[in-house]
Amino acid sequence: MEKFELFNLSNKIAVVTGGYGHLGQAICKALLHAGSKVIVAGRNENKFAEVFGETKNIYFEEINLEETASIKTCFERIGDKYQNIDILVNNGVYLLANDAENMTDHEWETGVDGTLNSVFRCIREVIPFMKRNMSGKIINIASMYGMVPPNFKIYKNFERFTNPPNYGVSKAGVIQMTKYYAVYLAKYNINVNSVSPGPFPSSQVQASEGFINNLKDSNPSGRIGKPEDLMGVINFLSSNASSFVTGQNIAVDGGWTVW
Template identity: 45%
Template sequence: MASDALASFADLFSLRGQVVLMTGGYGHLGRATVRALAAQGATVLVLGRHRDGFSEAFGEQPSDVHFIACDVADTASVQQAFTRSTADYGLPAVLINNAVYSRGNRPDQLTDEEFAFGLDGSMGTTYRCIREILPYFRQRGSGKIINVASMYGVVAPDFTAYAATPQFTNPPHYGAAKAGVIQLTRYFASFLGPENIQVNCVTPGAFPSATVQQHPEFVRELEQRIPLGRIGRPEDLAGAFVFLSSRAADFVTGHNLVVDGGWTIR
């Protein structure tokens, strides 16, 4: 009995035999998460618009990482991607909603079109993908949905951090949409719990891209606001997705896992 329990614990984070769908999987943060999921044995299907972007990110990809064409802004495209992925690789076990798009960042000068576009790029896409994955999870009898929010869905920006680099100012529609993603997570965790479908959220802190890191004065502004004293690295985030995708999180739902080096505790 003890040896059985130990064997069970040894496989607690294993994703062998699991099909994981991930939108936004070849971006700055997505690629590390994809590699971490694959390292645990998952078959990872990266849903995106650009095969070239996928190939650039995973040129030497493991055999269990695959590209599926998908435009998360378009319902028909999402439906087609889920149909194809199931036909080719079987019913999914996990959906990670990581894709985002936005336009405009001047807080008091966004047009109506920019504001609506940004809301759809974070919150609309999340809802769209949740809605369209449910028939597959219901057929499977279980599923895990992991949404991606932001620290700016939890706290307001400290605008002094952007004084020297206003081009990086975080816009209002982004934070509003990410706050909405956190609430969508709670809503659907409650709604889908009786169907054995878990819904959780990961909230990253400051994980600036390589392009942004070319501005050391801005990076210093970020670092001095983080209790751990440094910006996030993509690999810092990957473990959160492995945990929430795995059997280790089978009794976790409606949770917002904040990975921010402590930014939001102050």
């Protein structure tokens, strides 16, 4: 097999939840550049249009990750319209944040639902479409904070940026769920892997030079991540290049979780 064929996604149908967000945009670009058709599953079609405009081969489908019926209907629409679902990237998240001492039950449960349970629901509803063709790629976006706890020293004087406990706990669950489904779905030739981004602060957070310097100083690579840093691993895990890779969590963090 020639090199370019290993990473070629021509004629593949990819579904990305949260595809117009900070990291989602780069994930979609990686899939598009490799030749796939990309369906962004989200709530806000106007935001999708703002981000992608007239970009070819990328389409919007409405989904509410809080509701099983909405997820099921969304995947059925995509399956009927495009006759297949080859790739699913679970990137969408919703949560309520608070500090570790004052987080309410409602805030905790909403974060777990939007970060962990929603991934479970999407995997469950996409399985029939991938089993039908005895192939598929599921990529779950986890986090460095699903691997290690926050270093609270870097948040001193920047408490508003502190990572909430429901997020990291849920992302750790995403990594374990990845391993579970990798084993369960292996007999159907469905690969399930997760990617754990490191410090990829949003543009709003990057406005705080002091906090960004704290992140840089805490990372072996001496910098924060750019969304484009995810594109290679997404292409790899979506393609035939990773046909014998399943149940793995790949940290894209500049070495953060090594320390």
